[in-house]
Amino acid sequence: MSDRHSPQILTPRMWLTAFMGITRREALRFVNQRGRFLAALVRPLVWLFIFAAGFRAVLGLSITPPYQTYVLYEVYVTPGLCAMIQLFNGMQSSLSMVYDRETGAMRTLLVSPFPRWFLLGSKLVAGVIVSIIQVYVFLAIAWFWGVDPPLFGYITVLPALVLSGLMLGAMGLFLSSAIRQLENFAGVMNFVIFPMFFASSALYPLWRMAESSTLLHDICAANPFTHAVELIRFALYGQINPLSLAAVTGCLILFFAGAVFMYDPSKGLWARRKGGA
Amino acid sequence: MGAALEIDHVSHSFGGFQALSDVSLSVPRGSFTALLGVNGAGKTTLFSLITRLYNNTSGRISVAGHDLRRQPGAALARLGVVFQSRALDADLTVAQNLTYHAALHGIPRRQALIRAAEVLAQVGLSDRLHARVSALSGGQSRRAEIARALIHRPEILLLDEPTVGLDVKSRAEVVALTRDLTAQGVSALWATHILDEIRPEDGLVILHQGRVLADGTAARIGGGDLTRRFLDLTGDAA
Numbered sequence: 001m002s003d004r005h006s007p008q009i010l011t012p013r014m015w016l017t018a019f020m021g022i023t024r025r026e027a028l029r030f031v032n033q034r035g036r037f038l039a040a041l042v043r044p045l046v047w048l049f050i051f052a053a054g055f056r057a058v059l060g061l062s063i064t065p066p067y068q069t070y071v072l073y074e075v076y077v078t079p080g081l082c083a084m085i086q087l088f089n090g091m092q093s094s095l096s097m098v099y100d101r102e103t104g105a106m107r108t109l110l111v112s113p114f115p116r117w118f119l120l121g122s123k124l125v126a127g128v129i130v131s132i133i134q135v136y137v138f139l140a141i142a143w144f145w146g147v148d149p150p151l152f153g154y155i156t157v158l159p160a161l162v163l164s165g166l167m168l169g170a171m172g173l174f175l176s177s178a179i180r181q182l183e184n185f186a187g188v189m190n191f192v193i194f195p196m197f198f199a200s201s202a203l204y205p206l207w208r209m210a211e212s213s214t215l216l217h218d219i220c221a222a223n224p225f226t227h228a229v230e231l232i233r234f235a236l237y238g239q240i241n242p243l244s245l246a247a248v249t250g251c252l253i254l255f256f257a258g259a260v261f262m263y264d265p266s267k268g269l270w271a272r273r274k275g276g277a
Numbered sequence: 278m279g280a281a282l283e284i285d286h287v288s289h290s291f292g293g294f295q296a297l298s299d300v301s302l303s304v305p306r307g308s309f310t311a312l313l314g315v316n317g318a319g320k321t322t323l324f325s326l327i328t329r330l331y332n333n334t335s336g337r338i339s340v341a342g343h344d345l346r347r348q349p350g351a352a353l354a355r356l357g358v359v360f361q362s363r364a365l366d367a368d369l370t371v372a373q374n375l376t377y378h379a380a381l382h383g384i385p386r387r388q389a390l391i392r393a394a395e396v397l398a399q400v401g402l403s404d405r406l407h408a409r410v411s412a413l414s415g416g417q418s419r420r421a422e423i424a425r426a427l428i429h430r431p432e433i434l435l436l437d438e439p440t441v442g443l444d445v446k447s448r449a450e451v452v453a454l455t456r457d458l459t460a461q462g463v464s465a466l467w468a469t470h471i472l473d474e475i476r477p478e479d480g481l482v483i484l485h486q487g488r489v490l491a492d493g494t495a496a497r498i499g500g501g502d503l504t505r506r507f508l509d510l511t512g513d514a515a
Binding site for chain 1: 328329330332349350351352353354356358360361362363364365366368369373376377378379380381382383384385386425
């Protein structure tokens with residue numbers, strides 16, 4: 001075999017090639033799993049078409065920023081459903097990480113000469129790209145349902161979607177490092193996804209929650225998912241919510257650092273795991 | 278020129294369980310070295326340390342002269358690994374899997390496709406480039422795994438019980454293929470618990486309960502009856 005020797009230094013082009021390769025694989029997996037795309041789309045659409053229609057009459061909404069007038073419940077709930085797509089996508093990525101670890105495919109990724117933070121980061125970004133495509137398809141369908149934010153909102157929401165997608169994906173990545181078996185994933189659904197979604201501003205404004213319980217309001221206000229929703233909500237109307245921006249960015253750093261720590265061979269649970277990756 | 282792989286006084290434990298104790302071995306360049314041990318001997322743990330899935334905190338592991346702790350990127354770039362469990366994505370084609378693996382070593386797609394055709398020819402799977410992995414037989418799948426491990430042109434191949442679950446014919450093919458590769462200059466560390474996969478001229482390391490019990494050529498260690506010798510050694514150690 002000639003020319004066997006691998007290069008000693010990883011050039012910028014090699015980093016880009018690795019990133020593109022990881023992204024391409026995620027895209028191929030996504031395309032091959034059409035059911036996953038449909039499920040990701042049907043879930044928020046059911047909420048929009050059925051839940052929102054039913055609750056429109058029950059839940060009164062006052063004028064709260066970024067809205068400058070009374071809005072239909074469908075309009076209010078749409079940013080929350082965008083974040084829900086990203087939350088489920090993050091968990092789906094987490095599930096596929098655990099699955100890859102059980103089957104052995106994860107080892108292929110981790111024995112690459114690139115540093116682990118880069119490999120995990122690339123996988124995270126690839127997942128976010130997929131989730132953003134899903135969100136835009138959802139927003140396009142919602143437009144036909146009368147949810148029509150200003151046109152520039154479709155552009156200004158993009159950075160918010162990138163940030164919230166990264167934060168929720170990093171959370172999934174962090175969780176995946178702690179889940180030992182695929183069977184434990186149902187627990188994550190019950191103890192992470194549902195509480196995060198329902199204890200947030202996705203379905204009802206926080207002031208409504210405060211009317212029922214101050215403690216519940218405070219929990220919702222501290223929920224990172226609430227800030228992802230609010231970041232998207234404001235961005236969809238061309239505005240920035242500084243508190244949500246700071247909270248989402250902070251959580252992203254925290255979750256990603258946690259995931260890198262946990263996947264480090266010398267630290268975290270990974271180091272104590274017997275029987276392989 | 279040093280060895281393709283050198284392991285020097287490496288130990289590893291999981292909590293209170295000592296999985297490896299003071300393991301030292303060397304794989305000369307272009308050699309076929311068998312790592313023989315029963316299930317639970319510590320072969321997979323040792324492979325996990327060499328591939329940096331676990332961190333080695335004691336001793337030294339060096340791949341083609343590159344210290345795994347100090348130069349992990351350079352060391353891993355020279356390793357090709359065939360894991361015991363399936364590492365190919367069954368939903369993707371062989372070409373998609375190989376180009377993905379090449380990308381993980383920074384090899385651009387166009388170059389990766391050329392190399393994929395080359396390595397598949399080497400393992401006798403030229404006609405399966407665009408087949409889905411799920412459509413491959415067990416033997417073809419293992420050979421595709423070897424092709425995956427070869428695509429970045431490693432200096433040493435680690436094969437962790439690669440014939441597990443294969444029928445006799447496929448097993449013979451995979452062993453023969455690996456020997457062909459060593460004849461071409463690739464070094465191989467072949468973990469196994471099957472004695473008839475080992476030839477007298479092969480390098481042999483017997484690992485049992487995390488300790489190296491014997492290290493040399495199979496002919497020297499076996500002395501004409503490797504099975505008897507292996508049972509004597511592991512029986513005494515048990």
